[in-house]
Amino acid sequence: MSFWKNKKVLITGGAGFIGSYLSELLVKEQACVTIADNLGRGTKSRIQNILDDVELKLTDLFESENCIKVCKNQEIVMNLAAKVTGIEYNRFNMADMFDSNMRLQMNVLKAAYETGVKRFLQVSTACIYPHDAKVPTPEAEGERGSPEPTNEGYGLAKLMGEKLAKYYTREKGMEVVIGRPFNAYGARDHFDEATSHVVPALIKRVLDGDDPVVIWGSGNQSRAFVHAKDLARGMMLITERAQAGLPINIGHDQEITIKQLFEVICKVTGKKPKAFFDTSKPDGYQRRSADVTLLKKITGFIPSIPLEEGIHEMVEYLENKKSKNRSRTVSHEYTDKSPTTRKLSFRA
Numbered sequence: 001m002s003f004w005k006n007k008k009v010l011i012t013g014g015a016g017f018i019g020s021y022l023s024e025l026l027v028k029e030q031a032c033v034t035i036a037d038n039l040g041r042g043t044k045s046r047i048q049n050i051l052d053d054v055e056l057k058l059t060d061l062f063e064s065e066n067c068i069k070v071c072k073n074q075e076i077v078m079n080l081a082a083k084v085t086g087i088e089y090n091r092f093n094m095a096d097m098f099d100s101n102m103r104l105q106m107n108v109l110k111a112a113y114e115t116g117v118k119r120f121l122q123v124s125t126a127c128i129y130p131h132d133a134k135v136p137t138p139e140a141e142g143e144r145g146s147p148e149p150t151n152e153g154y155g156l157a158k159l160m161g162e163k164l165a166k167y168y169t170r171e172k173g174m175e176v177v178i179g180r181p182f183n184a185y186g187a188r189d190h191f192d193e194a195t196s197h198v199v200p201a202l203i204k205r206v207l208d209g210d211d212p213v214v215i216w217g218s219g220n221q222s223r224a225f226v227h228a229k230d231l232a233r234g235m236m237l238i239t240e241r242a243q244a245g246l247p248i249n250i251g252h253d254q255e256i257t258i259k260q261l262f263e264v265i266c267k268v269t270g271k272k273p274k275a276f277f278d279t280s281k282p283d284g285y286q287r288r289s290a291d292v293t294l295l296k297k298i299t300g301f302i303p304s305i306p307l308e309e310g311i312h313e314m315v316e317y318l319e320n321k322k323s324k325n326r327s328r329t330v331s332h333e334y335t336d337k338s339p340t341t342r343k344l345s346f347r348a
Contacts, residue, residue, distance in 0.1 A: 004029035013080035015042030022232035067111035085195040094153025101157035127155035136253040136291040169245035182251030186228035187317035211273035217283035219259035224289035230303030237299035251290030
């Protein structure tokens with residue numbers, strides 16, 4: 001029998017980018033899923049195919065009493081609620097990133113404890129690691145230095161969330177598991193320029209016809225991108241099997257440079273724009289990939305969805321979305337001025 005069958009599971013942020021994949025996977029495992037989300041960044045469309053199989057609670061988790069309400073009668077809480085943006089927002093809004101993420105961690109964890117939840121997943125981030133961390137990065141590197149400067153507010157908040165998780169495990173008897181996901185991407189990510197990650201941002205620029213395509217930094221910085229569905233699988237497995245209070249990387253070590261990423265996107269889209277590398281903008285981490293020795297030892301799992309497959313999915317999603325938007329625009333602007341005169345108008 002599945003570990004998850006008939007388990008009462010609360011997913012905060014369950015209509016979000018990674019949370020929606022996690023919600024789907026848990027429904028397939030026959031868990032009794034409750035999703036708590038304010039739909040600020042999450043959307044009903046992401047969970048449309050499972051809405052009849054979950055309980056969706058629209059709520060603001062910045063308010064502690066709301067956290068108490070959604071945690072009641074739950075056996076497992078998986079805390080994916082977070083404020084997550086791109087490097088541009090992160091570097092100029094560190095106070096907001098620190099404050100928002102600390103409150104979402106503290107409120108939900110305290111509420112889970114007060115309502116008797118035993119097993120809890122605290123989702124951290126690879127952004128807790130220092131700029132000069134070893135690559136591939138083992139979990140022990142999180143014990144030294146400060147997070148990379150452009151993500152410091154967010155990274156420090158998540159690191160403090162890990163500390164709090166360890167304290168609750170040691171002092172209050174909760175089983176708080178800690179997962180550190182690396183470089184998520186996928187079709188359910190955000191494509192808006194102000195807060196998007198690098199993969200959706202580049203895909204959007206290429207499909208929008210930018211030429212040249214502006215790319216932040218040198219293009220030589222490398223990442224090991226992990227599909228959000230793979231990250232969701234990893235979160236389930238460590239919640240089921242990992243030792244409480246032990247941080248575990250969820251990712252892999254198959255690095256690709258941003259320059260190579262751009263080339264893959266061009267290959268998938270069939271477009272051939274030039275790239276302009278804006279070196280006045282930060283590279284962020286020069287390299288980032290996960291040492292997954294611990295993940296593999298505990299769960300036997302390593303993320304496996306190929307990058308090109310994931311990018312193809314994202315391109316198809318964005319093109320379909322643009323097509324639907326164009327259809328709606330035509331429908332709204334179609335007018336019959338007379339039985340013989342018609343006007344069709346298209347927005348650029």
